[in-house]
Amino acid sequence: MKVTRIAYSARLNPGKYAALVEQARRLGRVRSEMWQRYGSINGVGAGLRDRQVRDRWLADGTHVRFGVLANAWKETVRDAMADIAANLAAAKVEVQWAIGRRTNAGAERKRMFTTLRADQWASDPFLARQMRKHWKRGRNRTHDQIVVCADKYNTAVDGQSRLWLAVPGLEPRKMVKIPLSTAVAPTGTLRLILRGGRVEVHYQIDAAEMRSSQRPCGDATVGVDKGYTEALTDSDGQPHGVQLGVVLSSESDRLKERNRRRAKLRSIANTAALRGNHAKAHRIKVNNLGTVKRDRQAARYRARVRTEIFTAVHEVVEKAATVVAEDLTKRFAGRKTLGKNINRRLAGWTKGVTAEALRNVSERRGSALVHVNAAYTSQTCHRCGAFGRRSGDRFHCTPCGVVWQADVNAAINILHRAGDPDIALHTPHHKVKQILQDRTDRHRTRLPVQDSSPAIAERRANYPNRSAMSN
Numbered sequence: 001m002k003v004t005r006i007a008y009s010a011r012l013n014p015g016k017y018a019a020l021v022e023q024a025r026r027l028g029r030v031r032s033e034m035w036q037r038y039g040s041i042n043g044v045g046a047g048l049r050d051r052q053v054r055d056r057w058l059a060d061g062t063h064v065r066f067g068v069l070a071n072a073w074k075e076t077v078r079d080a081m082a083d084i085a086a087n088l089a090a091a092k093v094e095v096q097w098a099i100g101r102r103t104n105a106g107a108e109r110k111r112m113f114t115t116l117r118a119d120q121w122a123s124d125p126f127l128a129r130q131m132r133k134h135w136k137r138g139r140n141r142t143h144d145q146i147v148v149c150a151d152k153y154n155t156a157v158d159g160q161s162r163l164w165l166a167v168p169g170l171e172p173r174k175m176v177k178i179p180l181s182t183a184v185a186p187t188g189t190l191r192l193i194l195r196g197g198r199v200e201v202h203y204q205i206d207a208a209e210m211r212s213s214q215r216p217c218g219d220a221t222v223g224v225d226k227g228y229t230e231a232l233t234d235s236d237g238q239p240h241g242v243q244l245g246v247v248l249s250s251e252s253d254r255l256k257e258r259n260r261r262r263a264k265l266r267s268i269a270n271t272a273a274l275r276g277n278h279a280k281a282h283r284i285k286v287n288n289l290g291t292v293k294r295d296r297q298a299a300r301y302r303a304r305v306r307t308e309i310f311t312a313v314h315e316v317v318e319k320a321a322t323v324v325a326e327d328l329t330k331r332f333a334g335r336k337t338l339g340k341n342i343n344r345r346l347a348g349w350t351k352g353v354t355a356e357a358l359r360n361v362s363e364r365r366g367s368a369l370v371h372v373n374a375a376y377t378s379q380t381c382h383r384c385g386a387f388g389r390r391s392g393d394r395f396h397c398t399p400c401g402v403v404w405q406a407d408v409n410a411a412i413n414i415l416h417r418a419g420d421p422d423i424a425l426h427t428p429h430h431k432v433k434q435i436l437q438d439r440t441d442r443h444r445t446r447l448p449v450q451d452s453s454p455a456i457a458e459r460r461a462n463y464p465n466r467s468a469m470s471n
Contacts, residue, residue: 076147220320
């Protein structure tokens with residue numbers, strides 16, 4: 001398993017940064033050419049690989065007009081081809097869901113899946129319409145990246161124990177030396193991302209080399225539920241990542257206030273421009289409406305959230321050999337339309353970070369991750385199985401007469417769902433609800449008769465609950 005590490009430049013010379021920006025801009029034209037030719041429906045079915053594309057460009061002279069070294073544009077072609085393939089695969093996933101909603105016939109569904117997998121969907125009206133909907137014409141917006149092959153750079157340490165990374169520039173045999181803020185030399189293929197006057201060096205390492213991967217996992221089986229005031233809550237009642245809610249709320253409040261002030265400044269700049277005072281409008285846009293500081297704050301916030309979530313997952317794996325969780329990669333459509341402030345607090349992107357952390361940490365430390373169907377796990381009581389009412393972090397069960405902690409109750413239900421013979425991972429939610437309701441009705445019929453009237457007792461014995469006798 002590979003994990004990505006990032007090294008940052010330290011006090012980089014502005015002239016070197018400008019040279020790297022120019023190189024990244026020219027390589028962005030290479031990406032744009034790739035997406036224009038092969039990143040749309042017209043390029044489907046060509047069956048070309050990156051090496052074949054490079055041979056074509058060398059034969060017809062396309063590579064000459066980019067003005068970069070041969071290895072630089074070849075690595076960019078390879079990287080762009082991989083991006084196109086990933087983009088196409090993501091669109092196919094959406095189309096597969098559409099196929100499942102369209103038909104239940106096994107033969108027809110198999111035919112559609114085979115046609116989609118073989119990239120022959122252009123002749124099928126339904127598949128072509130769905131692919132045009134989910135895979136739009138490709139367009140490149142990446143003009144700040146440089147991909148460097150593993151054998152085209154070198155590292156060195158100077159007399160002051162500073163690590164320098166030398167990468168190819170625009171001219172042959174002239175390297176651009178970048179000082180790094182780390183003592184660990186990057187390895188493998190590098191991806192240089194230029195942001196705000198600083199170079200980010202992305203590279204991959206083997207997960208087995210990390211110290212956290214050498215820590216053993218626990219021996220228990222634990223169910224976990226994702227929360228918002230904390231990252232995870234396990235079935236033992238222990239919360240993990242309790243600072244996540246504070247981080248999300250404080251960032252949401254800060255963004256609300258910052259966006260309000262930026263909107264006011266933007267209005268002032270637009271008013272000044274309409275009155276002909278373009279100098280004032282330009283000063284406001286340059287000095288007050290920039291993106292460098294905003295992007296750095298956003299990067300620090302994302303890093304803090306990731307640290308909180310990964311730390312919480314490590315705490316869970318510390319005690320669990322098997323982690324039972326819901327599939328957080330699935331999309332969930334809410335019934336209510338929420339406001340911008342609430343959406344910022346819920347921070348739906350953290351769901352993907354939690355899914356990534358569960359998968360990576362479990363795999364690296366040897367713990368098994370089991371995904372289950374989480375439908376109605378937060379709306380049923382883990383003791384009696386009856387539907388209850390959730391209010392904030394409390395779950396009210398009327399039959400039991402108990403108020404449970406909502407996240408703990410959901411985590412226990414998720415743990416029980418792992419051994420459920422009737423509810424599979426992809427069972428539709430309406431069938432899950434029917435199964436749970438039937439179980440509740442059967443449970444009620446086994447309860448002793450509360451009314452002492454002989455006539456009512458005899459009628460209940462002869463005619464049990466009809467919903468328990470349904471499908």
